[in-house]
Amino acid sequence: MDGFLMERQRGNSFDTMLLAVILLLAGSGMAMLFSASYPDAVNTGKPFTYFISRQALMFCMGSILAIFVAYMPMDFFRRWNKLFLIIVFVLNLLPPLYGDVNGASRWIRIGALSLQPSEFYKIVLVLYLASDFVRVEEGRKKNYSTSVFTVILAIIQIVWLQSDLSTTIFIMGLCATMLFVSKFRIRMLFLLGVGIGLLFFLFILMEPYRLSRLLSHMSGNTDAEGSSYQILKAKEALLAGGIFGRGIGSGSYKMGSLPEAKSDFIFAIVGEELGFVGVIIIILLFAFLAFKGYYIAWTATDRFKSYVAFGITTSIFFQMLVNTAVVAELIPTTGITMPFFSQGGTSMLVTMIMCGFLLNVSRGTDRGDYYE
Incomplete structure (x- = not known):
C-alpha cells in the first residue's frame, strides 16, 4: 500500500486531460439520453425535452458544486466528513414521508425535483473511510474494525429498507474495495466478504422477482417472454447497431420494445445507435478516466487524498462495468445505472x-x- 500512496508534489492547475474526458463523457451522455428519452416523454404526454431538460439542470448544478469542491481545501472535507455522513444518513430517513413509487421509497421531493439521497453515500462513505483509515495509520486511532462495521451495517440497513438492492450491493462492494487497499486486517476483510455474500443472497431470496432474475440468468436467459425479456431485448439492441450504428436518434428499441431504455439499459441504445465503434469509444473514455483517477491516487500528496481519489474512481468505473456487463448478458440485472x-x-x-x-x-x- 505504501507504493500506492507515494507522495509527489505537483502544480496548482487541474489535470486538463481528466477535465477533457469528463466533459466528453458528460456531453456524450447528454446526447444519448436525449435520444433515448424523448419517445418515453412523448408517449406519456410530456414535452419531448422533459427528461433531458431535468438532466441538464442537474448537470449544471453538479458542475457548480464540482467547481466549489475542486477549489476547497481537502482538509475541510476531512475535518467535517462525519457531519456530511450524518446529514446524508438523516436525509435517507425521509423518503418514506413522501410515499412509495413503484413499491419503493427512495426519493424526496424539493419542488418539481426529486432527489435520491442514497446516491450521496457514494461520496460521504468514501470521505468517512478515507479519514478513518488515515487516523489509524497515523496512530491517532487504534483500529477501525468496530466503527467501520457499525457505520456500514447501519447504512446498508437504511438503504435496504428503501427496497434499493442495487445501491445496497454497490455500497457493500465499494466499502470492500476500499478496505482491501487499506491496512485493514485480512481476517476481518475475509469475514466482511462472507457477510456481504450472505446478505446478497438474503436480499435476493426475500423478493421473488430478484430470485427469478438470478435463476433466469443461471439458466441462460431462455424465458424470452418472461423474466428474460428485458435482458434479451437489451442484447438485441446492442447488437443491432452493427459496426457503425444506425445513427443517433435512429434507434427503434427505445420506442417501447426495450423497457428502461433511458436508464438501466441506455448502453444498449448506445450500441444500437453508435454501433461497435461507438461502444468501444465510450468504454475507452471510461477506461481513460479510470486510468487518470488511479494515477492521481497513486501520486497524491497525502494519504487522505489518495484514498479519496481511489474511492471516487472506483465508484464511477465500477458502475460503468456493472451496467455494461448486464447489457452484455454477463451478469443478472442489477439496476445500477451508467454514470453520465x-x-x-x-x-x-x-x-x-x-x-x-x-x-x-x-x-x-x-x-x-x-x-482534529
Whole structure:
C-alpha cells in the first residue's frame, strides 16, 4: 500500500486531460439520453425535452458544486466528513414521508425535483473511510474494525429498507474495495466478504422477482417472454447497431420494445445507435478516466487524498462495468445505472461532484495542516 500512496508534489492547475474526458463523457451522455428519452416523454404526454431538460439542470448544478469542491481545501472535507455522513444518513430517513413509487421509497421531493439521497453515500462513505483509515495509520486511532462495521451495517440497513438492492450491493462492494487497499486486517476483510455474500443472497431470496432474475440468468436467459425479456431485448439492441450504428436518434428499441431504455439499459441504445465503434469509444473514455483517477491516487500528496481519489474512481468505473456487463448478458440485472448516461438527476449531480473531488486531488497541493 505504501507504493500506492507515494507522495509527489505537483502544480496548482487541474489535470486538463481528466477535465477533457469528463466533459466528453458528460456531453456524450447528454446526447444519448436525449435520444433515448424523448419517445418515453412523448408517449406519456410530456414535452419531448422533459427528461433531458431535468438532466441538464442537474448537470449544471453538479458542475457548480464540482467547481466549489475542486477549489476547497481537502482538509475541510476531512475535518467535517462525519457531519456530511450524518446529514446524508438523516436525509435517507425521509423518503418514506413522501410515499412509495413503484413499491419503493427512495426519493424526496424539493419542488418539481426529486432527489435520491442514497446516491450521496457514494461520496460521504468514501470521505468517512478515507479519514478513518488515515487516523489509524497515523496512530491517532487504534483500529477501525468496530466503527467501520457499525457505520456500514447501519447504512446498508437504511438503504435496504428503501427496497434499493442495487445501491445496497454497490455500497457493500465499494466499502470492500476500499478496505482491501487499506491496512485493514485480512481476517476481518475475509469475514466482511462472507457477510456481504450472505446478505446478497438474503436480499435476493426475500423478493421473488430478484430470485427469478438470478435463476433466469443461471439458466441462460431462455424465458424470452418472461423474466428474460428485458435482458434479451437489451442484447438485441446492442447488437443491432452493427459496426457503425444506425445513427443517433435512429434507434427503434427505445420506442417501447426495450423497457428502461433511458436508464438501466441506455448502453444498449448506445450500441444500437453508435454501433461497435461507438461502444468501444465510450468504454475507452471510461477506461481513460479510470486510468487518470488511479494515477492521481497513486501520486497524491497525502494519504487522505489518495484514498479519496481511489474511492471516487472506483465508484464511477465500477458502475460503468456493472451496467455494461448486464447489457452484455454477463451478469443478472442489477439496476445500477451508467454514470453520465443514464436518466437520473441525482446520479448526474453526484457524479459531477465526484469529478470535482478528482480534479481537486489532481491539483496536488497541500492547503495547510489538519488538526482534529
